[in-house]
Amino acid sequence: MIGAVMRYLVGRGVFVATGAAWFPYSTLAVNVTGCFxxxxxxxxxxxxxxxxxxxxxxxxxxxxxxxTTFSAFGLETVSLVRQGEVAAGLGNIALQLVLGLAAVWLGLTIAQRV
Structure with missing residues (x-):
């Protein structure tokens, strides 16, 4: 819960600072900060x-x-690469990206038909 409140505060601060609704700077800031x-x-x-x-x-x-769960994804991927499992790290990147976006699309599609 503390992390979720931190996410909101950082995201809100970035949104206020940039005023940009056309690009998800808040999400980018939270994910990069979490990864660091x-x-x-x-x-x-x-x-x-x-x-x-x-x-x-x-x-x-x-x-x-x-x-941010993206930070866990980042740590797990870098850990795989550091252990010499470069193919597994790249596979993790590809699977997370493709399956994550596909799941969003599927969820949106199903919700629109219900």
Missing amino acids: LIGFLAGFAEARQTLSPETRAFLLVGLLGGF
Whole structure:
């Protein structure tokens, strides 16, 4: 819930600052910010081993998961590439993009016919 409130506040602030309704700058800002934060926190936890598994889960899954699920997608994809699984990382990108957009289209199509 905290992450969702943060998402709203950042998104609203970006919308007010840009005044642009024609491009989703708010979503872009939230997703990029979330990706930076999840990368920073994961790197910090990995390098210093100072966060308990519970704190790490709260920050990465709870807080940032509520802020943006795109950050989890970013971390998982980069982790695959760092582990040498480049094809899996690229596959994840392709599947997330294609299936995500297809699911939106399908949902819109079904909703319009109900």
